[in-house]
Amino acid sequence: IIVRKPAGISGTAVSELAYDQRGIILTGSSTRLGSSTWVEIYAPTGGTGWVNFWYLTEDVPPARFCEDLRVNALLETFVSGLINHDGETLTRVVNPKRGLILRHDWWNPEVLYSTSSVSSIYSDLSEIDWGVLGGSDFHILGSFREIILPQLEDVFLISPEVKCNEMIAGVTTQVAVWPREFDNMNFYVFHRPSPEGGNKYDWRTWAIGIEYVENQPYISVLIQYRGDI
Template identity: 35%
Template sequence: MNRKQMKWLFVLVGALVLLAACQAETELPPATLLIPTSIVPANVDTGGGQSTLPAPVTLTPVPTTIAETQPTATAVSATTTPIPPSSTPAAATTYRIAFVEDNDVLNVRSGAGVANGIVGELAPGVAGVSITGNGDLVSGSTWVPVTNGKVTGWVNGRFLTEVIPSAQFCADQAVLDLLAQLKTAVEQKDNVLLAQLIHPERGLRIRVNWWNPEVLLNGDARATLFTGSTSYDWGVHDGSGEPFVGSFSSEILPMLQEDLLRATEMRCNDILAGPTAGFVQLPEGYDALNYYSLYRPAADESGFD
């Protein structure tokens, strides 16, 4: 039995520079997108082991972006009694563990880098993590000092994402502006613009399917994605199980042109999908992120055949 092909695309805002406007700047160096990205480097310490927009397409955002109201300036006379400052302090910025699979943990070490001993661990999705100082760059990764309950030490900042309320994220026009820039980059095959949207360290994370392996494109790989010939292992083809190998331009770009540029619906923090016999879900480790889901209906979604 063959099911009609269901076209969908996630745009996860949380790990790339796409997210820099809304996710943590923390002490991390300057950088998704989850589009159905090279494999996470072996020297990245994830936990238990040692281990990514043509002129904007008219979409139907759900929910509708909330417009900001500009306050009216009011002159205050010299005799006006000053208003005391609010007694409610601004909430401290906290972070959550992201991109760590359910069967793994994020190691907390005594210092920056995997050469230091493990002094604790943080489970996938744990929130309430505080960064307590400046980060150190070690082997291409920024490590930051953190605390969470009784656990104190250093972690790879690549696996932290700022905790931002869903309503705040979904109402932020800056996120939609970044998506528009992504569409422009794809439509024009603009290597320079796309590279500017991707954090050089945190990179562009790509999955062809939620169950296929993740490819992380960062560093110099960002500069020639539309024109480069570097081949990546994207996993296997759905249905046939045949190896899915090729360059970004030959394998991923056509998907973006078909599904991102032609998307007719968009929703924040909710997955849009058509008829399918398979599971529709986020990959493990992505529950910590805010994201946008873009959807292009198949030509005929009347059922299965």
Template identity: 35%
Template sequence: WQSQGTSYTPDLAIEQLQLNYIGASTVLTANPNKDLNALLGGSNPYTIVGLDPSNSLALFVSGWGLDGKGEAILYVTRLANGNPYWHSVLIAPGGFAPPVTLIGPYAVIRVQPEDVLNIRSAAGPSQPVVGSFPADAVNVMRTGPTATGEDGTWVEVQNPSGGTGWVNSAYLTEYVTHDAFCADTRIPALIEQLKGSMNQSNGDTFAALVDPVHGVDVHLWAYQRSVNFSTTTARAVFTSTESYNWGTGPSSKPDIGTFKDIIQPRMLDTLNASNMETYCDDLSRVFTLARPWPFSNNIHFYNFYKPSSSPAELDFRTWLIGFEYINNQPYLRGMVTIVWEP
């Protein structure tokens, strides 16, 4: 079926069918429930032959061909006067390829809300664009193949417009619903491990939590740059003397220092608070910022809030701790602290 079509007059069409496809002993079996989109690798069965599905019918049949091993899709549509007629047939002499086992769903990440994730005809940023996913897409399905390019790993996906295409895997994450995330009993256990690693200054425990693909991005200020730690560099955060520029808060003075001096005490101040409040995927009690969670909505988080020490003080603090799923296993992906700002 993946070839140029041929048009025949009614008489020639009948002759071709009798000579090549339908013999005296041919038995055709129709299956109106067949998933034609899956059969055609995600392509729209009506678009292929230029028909309007609102006044046309596509029907799968097996037993096609003189040997009975072929399959086909028969198309019926209507003339201007409303009378139906047989328009065309899409033939797979040896049968259509088995439907691809799809992997997913995946969600789009790291794409600005007003932008899109381009689907390209092949792996690589210079390949032609053949489609796109919106920044909040949660229905991306992989078809299996992967390819490595100079800018990372590319994966083949179903194109919503039909067929397949390629996207950079750095912009995808395994899709997990809000309800599934908040019901995942593994997350509270990971939070306890995170708290333990901070209290014990245990780099190995901390590193074991970190996202093995993207690392963990740590923000001292939600709207400023993050510092990324891989599973390797995370092991040394409590002993390393390397200073980082954590960005600038309301004081306009850059916060520069080690993880142990800048991040660890602020995290312990919240996680060890006896009156800490916990929320799942919820920004309750978070100080008002334009974008307090600087990650995609498809990266879910827990909200840990330490109230002010007294009504007259503004020393409350929030930590937002986000997780990404890799092969259905949650890993630490982002940490953001938020305080009162004038």
């Protein structure tokens, strides 16, 4: 992330932050430029500079995150909304700053639902390009309800295996990893294993990335992992 002065993409680059930089301290000053919010930080090389707030997240140590009972309640609310196809419930648990980022597969492009569009996610039948099937040029096209919802229900409507900040995956042709760009984001994993004695590639995992906004946890990212790719 480029640190600029003054704020804005036309500002002079005065420093740079690593993608996994921690311990960034804000000065308390911020400014709105178009649709973006820029915040002033103490630059690691000294002095101050400005960065786009979109690229920052509150720094919560992994151990503290995994012990936070509010996160458990957040995830229970998410599952309740999923079971009832309730967009308003989903809106309450989604990051009010970032909205909801979805990936059909961890290596496919992101689909972003703004905070204002999350409430209609179950009823909106607009066709979306979710990326391509692994090893092919075949595009995955369809609405959230048609493409993503059945794959979420395949995991969350059973009793999946659950881990905090640890990936669970079955046999796969591609390594299942939490994306590097989200290294500083804590996450929970929900895994439906392959059936005993069945197709070893028939498993599915959903990872839920969670961020804190003003010390309150919210869901920011949903990423799917599968063995049939």
